[in-house]
Amino acid sequence: MSDLPDAARQGPKPTGRLEEAEVVAPSRWKTIWDADISYSFRQSPVAMGAAFVTLVMVLAAVFAPLVATTNPFDPSSLNLMNGFSAPGVPNAFTGETFFLGTDDQGRDVWSTILYGLRISLFVGAMAVAFAMILGITLGLLAGYLGGWTETIIMRVADVQLTFPSILVALLIFGVARGVIPIEYRDQMAIWVLIIAIGLSDWVQFARVVRGATLVEKNKEYVQAARLIGRKPGAIMLRHILPNVLSPVLVIATISLALAIIAEATLSFLGVGAPPTQPSLGTLIRIGQDFLFSGEWWILFFPACTLLALALSVNLLGDWLRDALNPRLR
Amino acid sequence: MTTPVLELKNLTVDIPTRFGTLRPVDDVSWSIDAGEILGVVGESGAGKSMTGNAVIGLLDSPAHISGGQVLLEGERIDRLKLSDMRRIRGKRIGMVFQDPLTSLNPLLTIGEQLSETILRHLDVSNAEADARAIRGLDEVGIPSAKNRMGAYPHEFSGGMRQRVVIALALCAEPTLLIADEPTTALDVSVQAQITALLKRLCRERGMAAMLVTHDMGVIAETADRVAVMYAGRLAEIGPVSQIVGQPRHPYTDGLMASTPAASAGQARLRQIPGAMPRLGKLPDGCAFHPRCPFVQDKCRHDPGPKVGIADDRAACWFPLDAQEDVA
Amino acid sequence: MLAYIIRRIFQSIIVLLAVGLVAFSMFRFVGDPIEQLLGQERTVQDVERLREALGLNDPFPVQYATFLGRAATGDFGISYRQSRPVAEIIAERAPATLELAFVSGFLALTVGIGLGVFTAIRRDGWAANAIMSLSLVGVSLPTFLIGILLIYVFGVQLRWLPTFGRGDVVDLGWWTTGFLTTSGLKSLILPSITLGLFQMTLIMRLVRSEMLEVLRQDYIRFARARGLSAKSVNFRHALKNTMVPVITVTGLQLGAIIAFAIITETVFQWPGVGLLFINAVQFVDIPVMAAYLMLISVMFVMINLLVDILYVWVDPRLRIDGRHT
Numbered sequence: 001m002s003d004l005p006d007a008a009r010q011g012p013k014p015t016g017r018l019e020e021a022e023v024v025a026p027s028r029w030k031t032i033w034d035a036d037i038s039y040s041f042r043q044s045p046v047a048m049g050a051a052f053v054t055l056v057m058v059l060a061a062v063f064a065p066l067v068a069t070t071n072p073f074d075p076s077s078l079n080l081m082n083g084f085s086a087p088g089v090p091n092a093f094t095g096e097t098f099f100l101g102t103d104d105q106g107r108d109v110w111s112t113i114l115y116g117l118r119i120s121l122f123v124g125a126m127a128v129a130f131a132m133i134l135g136i137t138l139g140l141l142a143g144y145l146g147g148w149t150e151t152i153i154m155r156v157a158d159v160q161l162t163f164p165s166i167l168v169a170l171l172i173f174g175v176a177r178g179v180i181p182i183e184y185r186d187q188m189a190i191w192v193l194i195i196a197i198g199l200s201d202w203v204q205f206a207r208v209v210r211g212a213t214l215v216e217k218n219k220e221y222v223q224a225a226r227l228i229g230r231k232p233g234a235i236m237l238r239h240i241l242p243n244v245l246s247p248v249l250v251i252a253t254i255s256l257a258l259a260i261i262a263e264a265t266l267s268f269l270g271v272g273a274p275p276t277q278p279s280l281g282t283l284i285r286i287g288q289d290f291l292f293s294g295e296w297w298i299l300f301f302p303a304c305t306l307l308a309l310a311l312s313v314n315l316l317g318d319w320l321r322d323a324l325n326p327r328l329r
Numbered sequence: 330m331t332t333p334v335l336e337l338k339n340l341t342v343d344i345p346t347r348f349g350t351l352r353p354v355d356d357v358s359w360s361i362d363a364g365e366i367l368g369v370v371g372e373s374g375a376g377k378s379m380t381g382n383a384v385i386g387l388l389d390s391p392a393h394i395s396g397g398q399v400l401l402e403g404e405r406i407d408r409l410k411l412s413d414m415r416r417i418r419g420k421r422i423g424m425v426f427q428d429p430l431t432s433l434n435p436l437l438t439i440g441e442q443l444s445e446t447i448l449r450h451l452d453v454s455n456a457e458a459d460a461r462a463i464r465g466l467d468e469v470g471i472p473s474a475k476n477r478m479g480a481y482p483h484e485f486s487g488g489m490r491q492r493v494v495i496a497l498a499l500c501a502e503p504t505l506l507i508a509d510e511p512t513t514a515l516d517v518s519v520q521a522q523i524t525a526l527l528k529r530l531c532r533e534r535g536m537a538a539m540l541v542t543h544d545m546g547v548i549a550e551t552a553d554r555v556a557v558m559y560a561g562r563l564a565e566i567g568p569v570s571q572i573v574g575q576p577r578h579p580y581t582d583g584l585m586a587s588t589p590a591a592s593a594g595q596a597r598l599r600q601i602p603g604a605m606p607r608l609g610k611l612p613d614g615c616a617f618h619p620r621c622p623f624v625q626d627k628c629r630h631d632p633g634p635k636v637g638i639a640d641d642r643a644a645c646w647f648p649l650d651a652q653e654d655v656a
Numbered sequence: 657m658l659a660y661i662i663r664r665i666f667q668s669i670i671v672l673l674a675v676g677l678v679a680f681s682m683f684r685f686v687g688d689p690i691e692q693l694l695g696q697e698r699t700v701q702d703v704e705r706l707r708e709a710l711g712l713n714d715p716f717p718v719q720y721a722t723f724l725g726r727a728a729t730g731d732f733g734i735s736y737r738q739s740r741p742v743a744e745i746i747a748e749r750a751p752a753t754l755e756l757a758f759v760s761g762f763l764a765l766t767v768g769i770g771l772g773v774f775t776a777i778r779r780d781g782w783a784a785n786a787i788m789s790l791s792l793v794g795v796s797l798p799t800f801l802i803g804i805l806l807i808y809v810f811g812v813q814l815r816w817l818p819t820f821g822r823g824d825v826v827d828l829g830w831w832t833t834g835f836l837t838t839s840g841l842k843s844l845i846l847p848s849i850t851l852g853l854f855q856m857t858l859i860m861r862l863v864r865s866e867m868l869e870v871l872r873q874d875y876i877r878f879a880r881a882r883g884l885s886a887k888s889v890n891f892r893h894a895l896k897n898t899m900v901p902v903i904t905v906t907g908l909q910l911g912a913i914i915a916f917a918i919i920t921e922t923v924f925q926w927p928g929v930g931l932l933f934i935n936a937v938q939f940v941d942i943p944v945m946a947a948y949l950m951l952i953s954v955m956f957v958m959i960n961l962l963v964d965i966l967y968v969w970v971d972p973r974l975r976i977d978g979r980h981t
Contacts, residue, residue, distance in 0.1 A: 006974045031730050159671050164912040174937035174945050261798045311796040419883030431874035436896050446882045481972040
C-alpha cells in the first residue's frame with residue numbers, strides 16, 4: 001500500500017502532524033516485537049503470567065525424573081512406613097520429611113504430582129495433536145472435494161457435535177475396553193485415552209478448516225494454481241492450509257485445556273489412566289478418599305496443580321483468541 | 330439575524346491510538362439555517378460521517394469531541410449528559426443511516442418501532458401514537474400504510490425500507506435531519522425517489538438537513554449549500570451553484586471534473602492523481618498539496634487558511650479564480 | 657414453516673437411526689454376548705441354540721431392524737452385570753437424574769442469561785470484569801473439583817448440607833421425587849450447583865459475546881439515534897436479537913447437562929442413570945451402555961426439535977407465510 005504519492009516524497013520530509021515511527025527497513029526481531037500480537041502480549045500481564053506458569057509446568061513435566069525426589073513408580077524406593085506424612089512434618093516412624101507430604105503408600109506427593117503432570121500433559125497434547133490432524137485432514141477434504149465426501153463428513157460432525165465430548169470419549173473408552181483383552185487393558189489405557197479424547201474433539205478443527213477452505217478455494221490464485229495443473233494435495237497444503245493456521249492455533253490452545261480437563265475427568269471417574277500410571281485426575285480420585293479423614297494434602301496439591309495448569313492454558317487461549325480477532329474484544 | 334438550527338464552531342474529533350492521536354475531524358465550522366439543506370461531500374475517510382456522528386453524540390469510543398462547540402438552535406449540546414442527549418436524539422435531531430437493510434430491528438414490526446419512538450418523545454396516548462405512525466408512513470409514501478404497521482422489516486424492499494427509516498427518523502418532528510449516505514446502498518432507480526422525498530420533507534416542514542454523501546449528483550439536485558471536506562478539514566463551502574459551477578479549491582475542482590453529472594459535456598473525466606493520505610500520515614502544510622496540480626512552496630509548509638462561517642471561501646492559499654487572474 | 661419442521665423431524669429420524677446403528681454395532685460386535693450369557697460351561701449345542709434364539713444367525717439388516725423394533729418398545733435386553741432387564745433398571749434410576757438436571761438447568765439458564773446481559777451492558781465496569789475473570793476460573797475448574805470443593809466446605813467443614821445420595825424420597829409409584837421432603841431438597845443443593853455451574857458460565861459467556869455483537873449492529877445505533885432509553889435499547893432491541901443465536905446453543909447445553917450428570921452423580925454418589933452408565937463402562941456392560949446412548953440421543957433430538965420450533969417462534973424472518981413481498 002503506498003501511503004503517499006510521489007510528490008510528497010520529493011517535497012520536504014512528510015513527518016506528519018502526529019507522532020509516527022520513522023519508516024526504516026526494520027530488522028526481523030523488530031518486526032516480531034512490533035507485531036500486534038506481541039504488543040498485545042506485552043500489554044497483558046495475565047497472558048504473560050499464564051505463559052510463564054504453562055512453561056514452568058511443561059518444563060517440570062519434561063524433566064520430572066530430574067526434579068522429583070523419588071520415582072513413585074519404582075516399588076523399591078517406597079517405604080510403607082512413610083505413609084500419610086503431613087507436609088513438612090518429619091514422619092513419626094522414619095523421621096523423613098516430605099515437603100508436600102506422602103500418600104497412603106508412602107509415595108512422595110511432590111514426585112507423584114510431577115509424574116502425574118507428565119501423563120496429563122502427554123495425554124492432553126497427544127489427544128489435541130490427533131484431533132488436529134484428523135480435523136484438518138477431514139476439513140480440507142470436505143471443503144476442497146465437496147459433494148458426497150463433504151456431506152458425509154459434515155453430517156457425522158454435526159451429529160457428534162450434538163453430544164458432549166465427555167460422553168463420546170466415555171463411549172469410545174467403553175467400547176475399547178470391550179475390544180481389548182483384559183490383560184492388556186492397563187497397558188493400553190493411556191493410548192485408548194488419547195484416541196478417545198482426540199476422536200471426541202476433531203469436529204471443531206474440521207469445521208473451521210472447511211469454512212476457510214470454501215473461501216480460499218474460489219480465490220483467483222487457487223484457481224490459477226489449479227489451471228496450471230498443481231495437484232489438489234499440493235494446493236491444499238501450500239495455499240489453503242496457511243490461511244487457517246491462526247484459528248487452528250486458537251482452537252488447539254483451548255482444546256488443550258479441555259483435553260487436560262477431559263483426561264482428568266475420565267481418570268477421576270476411574271476409566272482413565274490406571275493407578276500404576278496415575279495422572280493428576282487419578283491422584284485426585286485417590287486423594288478424595290482421604291478428604292474426610294483429614295489427610296487433605298493428598299488431594300489438595302494435585303488439585304491445585306491441575307487447576308493452575310487448566311487455568312493457564314485457558315487464559316492463554318482466551319488471550320490468543322482476542323489478540324488474533326480484535327473485533328471480539 | 331435568526332439563530333441557525335445547527336452551528337458548528339471549530340469542531341474537532343480525536344481518536345487516541347497506540348501510535349498517537351488521529352484527528353478525523355479538524356477544526357470544522359459551519360451553520361445550517363431552518364429549511365436549508367447542507368450537502369457534505371468528500372472521499373471516504375474525509376470525516377463526513379464522523380462529523381454527523383459527533384453532532385448527534387454517537388461517536389464510538391475512543392473517538393471523542395476534543396475541541397469546539399456544537400450548537401443546536403443556539404444551545405450547546407456537545408457537553409450534555411447522556412440522559413439529556415437521549416431526549417434530543419430523535420426528538421430534535423433525526424438521523425438516517427446508509428443501509429436500510431440493517432437499520433431496522435428485524436424482530437419488531439415497523440409499527441412497534443414507530444410507536445415506541447413517538448411514545449418516547451411525545452406525550453400522547455397509544456392510539457394517538459399509532460395514528461401518527463400511520464400518518465408518518467403515509468407521508469413517506471408507503472402504500473396502504475395502515476395495513477403495513479404489523480409488517481416486519483424483511484417484508485419490505487430496500488427502497489421501501491429506507492422510506493420506513495426516514496419515517497422513523499422524522500416521527501417525533503425534529504428540526505434537524507442528519508442523513509448519512511441515505512441513498513448509497515440503494516438501487517439507482519430508487520435513489521432519485523428517496524432524494525426527492527428528503528427534499529420535499531425538508532421544504533414542507535422547514536427542517537434543516539445535513540446530507541452526507543459522496544455522490545455529487547445527489548448534491549447538485551438536493552443541496553442549497555455544499556461543504557467539501559478533505560482529510561478531516563473543511564476545504565470549501567458555498568452555495569451549490571458556486572461549488573458546482575465555479576469551484577475555488579483545486580480539490581473541489583478535481584472532484585467536480587471527476588463526476589459525470591457535474592462535468593457534462595466534458596470529453597473525458599479527469600482523475601485526481603494519488604489518494605487521500607491516511608489520517609496518521611498527513612503531510613505538512615495543506616493536506617492536499619501532494620495531489621494538487623497548482624502546488625507552490627507555501628502550500629508545503631503552511632496549512633491552508635481557515636474557512637469561516639461565511640460562504641464562498643476556500644481553504645486554499647491560491648484559490649482558482651485568483652490563479653486565473655495571475656495566469 | 658410446516659415444511660421446515662417436517663424436514664427437521666425427518667433429519668432427526670436419520671440421526672436416531674445412525675445412533676441406533678452405533679448402539680447396535682456395540683451390542684453385536686463388542687464382547688461376545690454368548691460368552692457373557694452362558695459362562696464357561698457350555699456345549700456347542702447350547703451356543704447354537706442361543707445364537708438362534710438371539711437371532712444372531714439372521715442377516716445384519718434383519719438383526720438391526722429387530723434391535724430397533726425392540727428399542728422402540730423399550731426393550732434393551734438384559735444387563736450383563738445385574739441380570740435384570742435394562743429398561744427396568746433405567747426406569748428406576750431416571751427420576752433422580754431428571755430432577756437433578758431440571759434444577760441445574762433452571763439455575764444455569766436464569767443466572768447465566770442474567771449475568772451475561774449484565775456483563776455485556778456494563779462491559780468495562782469492575783463488577784463485570786470480576787465476573788468475567790471468575791467465569792474463566794469456572795470454565796477451567798473441572799466439574800469434579802467443584803463438587804469436591806463444595807463437599808469439603810459445606811459438608812465436611814461447615815456440616816450444613818448432605819454430601820451424598822438423594823436424601824428421603826417420596827415414591828409416587830411411577831416416579832420417586834426428592835422435591836417433597838426437606839432432606840431431599842437439601843440433598844439437591846450441592847449437586848445441582850456443581851452440575852449447573854459449568855453450563856451457567858458457558859451460557860453467560862455466550863450471551864455476553866452475542867449481546868456485544870448485537871450492540872454493534874446498525875439497528876441498535878439507529879435505535880440510539882432515535883433517542884430510545886437505555887432500558888429499551890438493551891432489553892427490547894438488543895436482548896431479543898441476542899436470544900436468536902443463544903437459543904440453539906443453550907438448548908444443546910441443557911441436553912448436555914443430562915450427560916454431564918455422569919460426573920456429578922459419581923462425586924455425590926447420586927443414584928441416577930449417570931452413575932449406572934459409569935459402572936457399565938467400567939464393567940463393559942454393553943446393553944446398559946447401548947440403552948443409555950439411545951435414550952440420551954432421543955432426548956437430544958427432542959430438545960433440538962424444540963429449539964428449532966422456538967427459533968421460528970422468536971424470529972419472524974423464518975415464518976414464511978405468504979405475506980412476503
